[in-house]
Amino acid sequence: MKTILSTITITLMAAATASAAFNAAEFPPLNAVPPTNTPQVQEWLKAINLADVPVFPIHTGNPPACPAIATIPADQCWRSCQSCRGDDIVTCPTPGVWGLTFDDGPTTFTPQLLTTLKENKVKATFFVMGTNVVQNPTILKQEFDEGHHLASHTWSHHPLTTLTNEQIVAELKWTEKAVFDITGMQMKYVRPPYGDIDNRVRAIVKKLGYIIVDWTSDVFDSKDFSLNATPTEANLAAAVTAFTASMTAYGANPGAKGIITLEHDLYQVTVDFAKRLLPVAASAKLKIQAIDDCLGDKLPYQNSKASVNNGTTGGNGTSTGKPSDNKSSAASSIGTKVVMTVSLAVIAAALSAF
């Protein structure tokens, strides 16, 4: 009986640590900065000390307008107006590596991109918007299940230097919760919308456990989203040709670091752009990697656990979130149901034996 009770305890603990089921109705209005006076945001704010966050002016405009450079404190390190990148990650460490990233999804166009990535046997990092995650939970789960790396791009895509400390927390935590409720993983990397960040914003996102990732330089910003205004074949072909030239030039002289590019899984034309650009990896001799892989991060989520495959039974239901481990993610909502079903069956069988 003692053995059975311990089995029951372990099983119930595994179920309790699994993620909550995703419920779109729990989340704030789409495409708007979430209110900060709600019980959920107040609870998140209680768990973080914002008292020592540096004080800098909250900017205005979307994107924010730059005041006279001389009026900006040097230690603000505001990327948008001072071209200051602080300790943000802007390269992959290995020359010849192409850090492949897509922002602003998931959207209904994303599955086409996933098919292309699968055909090319490459993984990418998706910097996802909370607003789009809650509208496309199945596509988000597909990204994760197919081994891609999920990272945050905030809830509503507002420039973070224009928001209050509390609004920044709400933007990040709602997005984090959406991805957690769908995949069981707590994101660890963030890309600020428009790359707009200063030392106030950096301090807050770091307190929430995030690492900041940008793209290498304007040369590696595809500006693919601008094609959507006039998505003609001629414009698409010209954009692919121009970006191919940049990638080929890098491949010919990779220097000391790998690069991180910026693309978007936002429109049909941006997905078409990505499909046509991928072959340049082979011709320019570049190795495509998601950001976690290019950085050698084996624990790419805040709640990643080193996977243990020592042959013992009764695993702990945790996951590294790495591609090879995603299929065993018992933390997903689907996985939760399986764990619960099996648990109840085991308990019933055990008790019926007495």
Ligand SMILES: [Zn+2]
């Ligand atoms: Zn974006």
